[in-house]
Structure formats: structure tokens, C-alpha cells
Amino acid sequence: MEVVICSSEQQIAAIAADVFETLLRTSTNPVLGVATGSSPVLIYDELVRRHVEKGLSFAHAKAFMLDEYVGLPIDHPERYRNVIERQLASRLDFAPGAVQGPDGNAVDLPAACGAYEEMIVDAGGVDVQLLGIGTDGHIAFNEPASSLASRTRVKMLTEQTRVDNARFFDSLEQVPHYCVTQGLGTIMDAAHLLLVANGPAKAEAVAQLVEGPISAMWPATVMQWHPHVTVLLDEAAAAGLRLADYYRDAFTNKPSWQGL
Numbered sequence: 001m002e003v004v005i006c007s008s009e010q011q012i013a014a015i016a017a018d019v020f021e022t023l024l025r026t027s028t029n030p031v032l033g034v035a036t037g038s039s040p041v042l043i044y045d046e047l048v049r050r051h052v053e054k055g056l057s058f059a060h061a062k063a064f065m066l067d068e069y070v071g072l073p074i075d076h077p078e079r080y081r082n083v084i085e086r087q088l089a090s091r092l093d094f095a096p097g098a099v100q101g102p103d104g105n106a107v108d109l110p111a112a113c114g115a116y117e118e119m120i121v122d123a124g125g126v127d128v129q130l131l132g133i134g135t136d137g138h139i140a141f142n143e144p145a146s147s148l149a150s151r152t153r154v155k156m157l158t159e160q161t162r163v164d165n166a167r168f169f170d171s172l173e174q175v176p177h178y179c180v181t182q183g184l185g186t187i188m189d190a191a192h193l194l195l196v197a198n199g200p201a202k203a204e205a206v207a208q209l210v211e212g213p214i215s216a217m218w219p220a221t222v223m224q225w226h227p228h229v230t231v232l233l234d235e236a237a238a239a240g241l242r243l244a245d246y247y248r249d250a251f252t253n254k255p256s257w258q259g260l
């Protein structure tokens with residue numbers, strides 16, 4: 001796991017955008033894994049800026065979302081499909097149908113989850129998967145006690161996650177109780193995992209992710225098994241790391257030929 005402690009959210013956005021730009025410019029069929037939440041917003045703004053100002057094209061790319069609430073009306077602004085459309089897809093030149101997400105309104109949710117897994121495989125798998133992290137250590141909506149080998153499925157949200165996400169809704173009561181989410185095993189199939197976190201509320205989850213024991217109680221810790229993980233943090237999110245100075249040294253003194 002490579003840990004990069006950044007001086008600002010802008011620096012996190014620039015480094016993450018570099019990873020996606022390299023993929024987009026070097027692959028003929030890049031597959032992006034996109035995330036919702038507040039953490040990726042500046043990254044999406046930076047990608048849009050590069051699209052507008054530098055001609056960075058997404059026309060040959062596909063993108064898969066991590067998760068979705070169950071049962072939100074199709075036009076609800078907080079339905080993750082609509083969030084990604086607003087923040088990213090509608091501002092770029094993706095081909096029609098190139099951005100896909102799990103269907104939280106399917107009549108047969110388990111069948112839709114299986115079909116979503118197949119779509120990702122048929123696309124060749126995710127090249128770079130962007131991830132945020134919940135305060136309880138969840139990635140996507142894989143709540144504590146999720147199977148470390150789980151695939152896309154229906155999950156019940158914890159009260160903690162509903163409270164954390166209530167800021168996007170008018171009240172806590174409006175936050176759905178259920179979601180569909182890529183499983184930890186699904187996420188682990190991506191070639192490169194790129195996790196971003198900022199702010200003091202994420203410090204404990206980040207410390208567990210990087211330095212804690214692998215445990216279903218902190219689902220993100222499964223990433224310790226992945227061969228290619230980059231963790232981009234601000235100082236506040238990195239505050240609980242025992243080896244913070246070591247990570248700083250390793251990044252500062254990294255050979256120029258070694259990318260992220």
C-alpha cells in the first residue's frame with residue numbers, strides 16, 4: 001500500500017486526476033471505477049478541467065459505479081446515478097451508456113446484482129477504482145461485518161452510515177435503509193485501487209485501513225491483500241498513522257521512474 005500524505009485537497013485531486021489521465025491516454029479501452037460521496041468531488045472537477053482545457057477525452061472509456069440506494073425515485077437528486085451524472089458524466093464526453101451503476105430499483109434485485117457483476121467482467125474489469133472510506137471503515141457500502149469475499153448484493157445500511165449521509169437529505173428519515181453495492185471481492189478485482197480521504201473524522205478508519213489487522217469489522221482493511229493500492233490523504237486523515245513520517249520519506253525519495 002502506498003500512502004501519500006498531501007498538503008491540501010487540491011493536491012489529492014491533482015494526483016488522483018494524474019492517475020486517471022495516464023490511464024485514459026495510454027489505454028484503448030480504459031475502465032474507470034467511480035465513487036460517490038464528498039471526497040471525489042474535487043477530483044471530478046479536476047478531470048472536467050483537463051477535459052475542457054487540455055482535451056482529455058473519455059469517449060473511449062467506460063465507467064462503473066460502486067453502489068446505489070435501494071428505492072429512491074428515479075429523479076431523486078441523491079440517487080447515486082444522478083449524483084454521478086451531475087458531478088461527472090454530463091460534464092465529459094462519455095459515449096451514451098458508457099457509465100453504468102447498480103440498479104437500486106430493479107424488481108429482482110439479486111438478479112440485477114449478478115447482471116452488474118457480468119457487465120464489469122464483460123468490459124474487461126476495472127482498471128482504476130476510486131474509493132472513499134466511511135467513518136466506520138466501509139468502502140462502497142460494505143458495512144462492518146461484510147464478507148471479505150462478497151460480491152455485488154443488497155446490504156442494509158448501519159445507523160452510523162445513515163447519520164453520516166443524512167447531510168445530503170432533508171432529514172435522517174429520508175435516508176434509505178437499503179442499498180446495492182459492489183462487494184469487497186468485486187472491488188478487489190480492480191487492477192489499481194485509489195482511495196482518498198480527508199478530514200479528522202476519517203483518521204481512525206484510515207489508521208485501521210493502513211496499519212490495523214485485517215478484519216471484517218473494518219472492511220477497507222481487505223485492501224491490504226491487494227497488490228496495487230494508493231491511499232491519498234490530507235494531514236487530518238493521516239493523523240492516526242504511526243508510520244506517517246516513513247510514508248512521507250518514501251514518497252519524497254521515490255525514484256522518478258516509479259509511478260503511483
Ligand code: GLP
Nearest residue numbers: 036037038039132133134140141
Ligand atoms: C458513502 C459511499 C461511499 C463513500 C462514503 C464516504 O457511504 N457509499 O462510497 O466512500 O460515503 O463519503 P464521503 O466521501 O462523503 O465522506
